[in-house]
Amino acid sequence: MKLYPRQRHRVLQVVTKLVIPFVLMFGLYVQFHGDYGPGGGFQAGVIFASAFILHGLIFGLQQTRRVLSPGVLRVMMSLGVLLYAGTGAVTMLMGGNLLDYDVLAHDPLHGQHWGIFAVELGVGITVTGVMISLFYGFASKR
């Protein structure tokens, strides 16, 4: 993908800087409000990634890479999966079946709440990492 950081899209740059915090905020909302309305880890991850993709498109990949390095992305996508599977491992250690969140707290409903929170977070982290990696991968070929 061709990116034109040096061209003077001053308006776009300023607007982008204004918009990105709101996009990130919306991502957080979707991540943690998924219990009550539409949304969840996957959608939140995509929204988070879109903020960085927007940054990359407007400021150029070099700038974005300074904010979020490929090494961090690698760690993110692995950690998300580990968090999800690790939640399963913890439920097993606490005496339940794989991914049986009931055992995570004294009260099954609380356990479910914590379990869903953890796995959605895992999904969100992995998806954010992978989606930005996909963008880096396709954008950094030239």
Next chain:
Amino acid sequence: MTQAIGLYSYWIVILLMMAGLYIMIARYNLVKKIIGLGLFQTSIFYLYITMGKVDGGTAPILVEDATLLYSNPVPHVLILTAIVVGVATSAVALALIVRIYESFDTIEEDEIKAIEAQEPDS
């Protein structure tokens, strides 16, 4: 009204699916094949969601109203998974296409076949 499109909506969706499948197998351009895959899969998602719709139902988000009818959430869950799988597949496919273009200098299937036919196996 409902009876009139009782099956009609399935049929249109099937036609759309077949359009996608046709692009996948009949077009030589690799990118076009993957576009066809996207069309095919999106139409399958549509088919699933059609199955879960209940007349007069609302989105499956619980509210304090016992009389409310909800649409079936199961197809929604399945399709959420399937959408993710679909985009993952297209991402891998597109990455492969980029590499194929780098090494063959074309993304037309028949031209690639012609180039490959000239190379011995080992």
Next chain:
Amino acid sequence: MTEQLPALQILITMMAAPLCVLVRNARVSWAIALLANAFACWVAWQLLQQVQTTGVIRYALGGWAAPSGIEYYIDTMNAAVLLLVSGISTLSLLYAYKSVSKAVPMAKHYLFYSAWLLCVTGLMGIVITGDAFNVFVFLEVSSLATYMLISFGDDRRALTASFRYLVLGSVGASFILIGIGFLYAATGSLNMVDLAERIPDSESQRAVLVAFSFITIGVLIKAAVFPLHAWLPNAYTFAPIAVTAFLAGTATKVSLYVLLRFFFSIFGEAYSFGQLFLNTVLLPAAIAGFVLMSLVAIFQTDLRRMLAYSSVAQIGYIVAGFALASQAGLTAGIVHIVNHAMVKTALFMAVGCIIYRVGHAHRPSLDSLFKHMPFTCVAFIISGLGLIGVPLTVGFVSKFTLIGAAMERGWWILAGLVLISSLMAVVYVGRVVEVMLFRQSRQSGPESSGLSEAPVTMLIPMYVLVAMGLYFGINGSQTLSVAGEAARQLLGGF
């Protein structure tokens, strides 16, 4: 602890995959992969023991009982396939260490092993699950990892092979998705046991029929059964050879397992073969597969491609066994799944050793290879005999059972054709052996002078498989009894 074994089967390799990406070191990630696989292999062995003593194991994931949640359903059949997949994967990984170091750049090794782990996890996930939709999800996990593994091949045609497999594989997976959707619309369920109960009572029998045909076609594509095998030869030829050895022993076998599960457990033998006359479609395809593909294999000069076509032919034998739909036929099919996996993996490993030292696998230029690489050649010859089906090898056990099953049904033609295609195997294996053993080197040029035997880490896994092949060839009753037990359970439905 023992009741958590089914979960550990999947979880360990699953968690090892991201761990490899985190450590980013070639050797460490290889060690992680090997350890995780060995552990999975041990778990599978324990599960097989447990299933044989206590019967079917059901494990409710998330603590939600069967139709609501997803469950693992393990009977003799899946336990055996789990052991096969994890065992072959462990041996191939041991083999991969040296073999892959030449083909794949060092900096990408951690990705390679991570993809390998994902592939194994996906394959085992398909086998162990008792939920129809979950089959699709893990099918895609293993498929994506497989596309990636194939693309690691050092020839540029590996990329196109991988892409073609991706397109065909996605068509197959989408067909399976459509089939599962129709099943869900007709019954409202996704759990296999529940589906088996509800299908006969469903008021949408046409939808069930369509679901059946779509799932069948989709799985047949993934299993590379004869007219739908187009992706296989190139994929096997251009993938890194350790990957080929691994895939040849596992990927198609797992798809064949899915076929069995859907035909016999979910739809039931009476529906698939009684009502729909499936054998009138499946049997001609299987026969055409093993006859034609054996014939094609004879004319290949590249060993990898020859073995790839031979694989399609062998899948034909297995499907022919299924199509007989009898206790004996199923036993033959299942036992051949295991036996062929051992033989073919060993053969590809031998070819890999040749490639490692010689640099190519072009049959006519392997003159008097036996002088330089005796161990590799002996392994190739013994496994080749197994492929043909010579007595005292595993191939004999399964072909003998298959011919017996065919004659039990009175299908003499099938028995005859199996013999004929075995003769073709004699020709294509024989030509390689002839070049290796007897043909004199035209010139003792610099190319062949510096040759030596392959590294020990490549020879050991190969010889483990060769030894297992000989052991189960001489003592065939062990695998046959397990396969017979699995066939009985399958024919009995859930």
Next chain:
Amino acid sequence: METLVAIVLLTFLAIVAVGIIVLRDLLGAVILLGLYSLIAAGAFVVMDAVDVAFTEAAVGSGISTILFLGALSFTKHEQKPRGNDSVMALIFVIVTGGLLIYGTLDMPHYGRADSPAQSHPDLAVRFIEVSGSEVGPPNIVTSVLASYRGYDTLGETLVVFAAGIAVLSLLGLKRRRPEEESPEDAPGDTPGVKPDDVQSQY
């Protein structure tokens, strides 16, 4: 009213699909595919699948369009004209479609509340009736996705992870150094430009 909207959206989808088939310009086809996903997302909202609509809009018309554009930016934009279309493919597609339509003939009609899928006591009915007290979240889709069928979602995360490492291995994340850069020029570049010049252009 809802059904009417659904029919209109379906018609839109059909028009867009025809556009995708006939268009030879790949860029146009990609944009149309994004549009297709967006319309489908609209239809999903009409059919009460809000979560799916959200995802389809974000993924189908967002991320996947970006990926296509990324891939197109260094391959060719035009699909080469071909002679006659493959008859075999057409026959295959017609047979497949015919089979599917045959299968729908006795399927539960659109919107029926008493179909097997809607009335299965252990799946749909249970999720709607007791997920609130068993699992907690008001959004049933979240309950089913993360708890009842949480293992599927684990598999889904693995698929995403697999795609991530596949792109990592195929394309890499770092900008390639000039000497590693492929010799081919992408369309739009002046042929024969040295790698150094390419660097300085940006």
